[in-house]
Amino acid sequence: EIVVTQSPATLSLSPGERATLSCRASQSISSYLGWYQQKPGQAPRLLIYDASNRATGIPARFSGSGSGTDFTLTISSLEPEDFAVYYCQQRSNWPLTFGGGTKVEIK
Amino acid sequence: QVHLVESGGGLVKPGGSLRLSCAASGFTLTDSSMNWIRQAPGKGLEWVSYITKSGTTILYADSVKGRFTTSRDSAKNSLYLQMNSLTAEDTAVYYCAREIYYGGHSLSPWNDPWGQGTLVTVSS
Numbered sequence: 001e002i003v004v005t006q007s008p009a010t011l012s013l014s015p016g017e018r019a020t021l022s023c024r025a026s027q028s029i030s031s032y033l034g035w036y037q038q039k040p041g042q043a044p045r046l047l048i049y050d051a052s053n054r055a056t057g058i059p060a061r062f063s064g065s066g067s068g069t070d071f072t073l074t075i076s077s078l079e080p081e082d083f084a085v086y087y088c089q090q091r092s093n094w095p096l097t098f099g100g101g102t103k104v105e106i107k
Numbered sequence: 108q109v110h111l112v113e114s115g116g117g118l119v120k121p122g123g124s125l126r127l128s129c130a131a132s133g134f135t136l137t138d139s140s141m142n143w144i145r146q147a148p149g150k151g152l153e154w155v156s157y158i159t160k161s162g163t164t165i166l167y168a169d170s171v172k173g174r175f176t177t178s179r180d181s182a183k184n185s186l187y188l189q190m191n192s193l194t195a196e197d198t199a200v201y202y203c204a205r206e207i208y209y210g211g212h213s214l215s216p217w218n219d220p221w222g223q224g225t226l227v228t229v230s231s
Binding site: 030031032034036042043044045046049050053055056087089091092094095096097098099100101 | 142144151152153154157166168169202209213214215216217218219220221222223224
C-alpha cells in the first residue's frame with residue numbers, strides 16, 4: 001500500500017497570504033495525484049488532477065506541482081472561502097490512499 | 108447536471124447490517140467507474156470499494172473485504188453498498204463518487220463529483 005503523508009497538519013494564515021501544502025508518497029506515483037478541498041459539513045471537491053491540472057471551475061489561485069514522490073498545492077492569495085481542509089490522493093496503485101489532510105485556518 | 112445522492116444510513120447495532128444506496132442523475136452509471144469512500148467522525152478519508160463501469164471488476168479495502176458488497180442496478184441507475192457484520196470502526200459518513208477522465212485525456216480517472224454522504228453509526 002502506498003502511504004501518503006501531508007504536512008503540515010494545520011496551517012494558520014491570514015487572508016491574502018500564500019499557502020503552501022505538501023504531500024509525499026511512500027513510493028513514486030509519477031503524476032497520479034489529486035487534491036481535494038473539504039469544507040465543514042460538505043463533501044470533498046476535486047481541485048487538482050494529475051498533480052498540476054485544475055479541475056473545472058477551480059480558480060487560478062490554486063496550483064499544483066510535483067511528480068514522483070513530492071507534491072505541492074499552492075494557494076497564491078487566500079480568499080475567505082479557501083479556509084478548509086485539503087486532502088491529496090494517489091491513483092497510481094490500489095488501494096486508493098489519501099493523505100491525512102491539512103487544515104488551513106484563519107490566523 | 109451530474110448529481111449523486113446517498114441514502115440508507117442510520118444507527119445499527121454491532122454485528123448488524125445496512126444497505127446504502129447512491130442514486131445517480133445526469134449520467135449513466137455504466138459509463139463511469141465508481142468509488143465508495145468513508146470518513147469517520149473528525150477523521151480523514153478512507154477508500155472502501157471500487158466498481159468498474161462494466162461492473163466486471165469490484166475491489167474492496169482490506170478493512171471491509173468479506174463483509175461489504177458493492178453492486179448496482181442499471182435500470183435504477185443506482186449503486187449499492189451492502190454492509191454486514193458491522194463494528195464501531197465502520198462508523199462514518201459514506202460517500203459515493205464518480206470517477207472520470209478529466210477532459211477525456213487525464214492520466215487516470217478522478218473522483219468528481221461526490222455525493223453529500225450518508226452517516227452510518229454502529230453502536231449498541
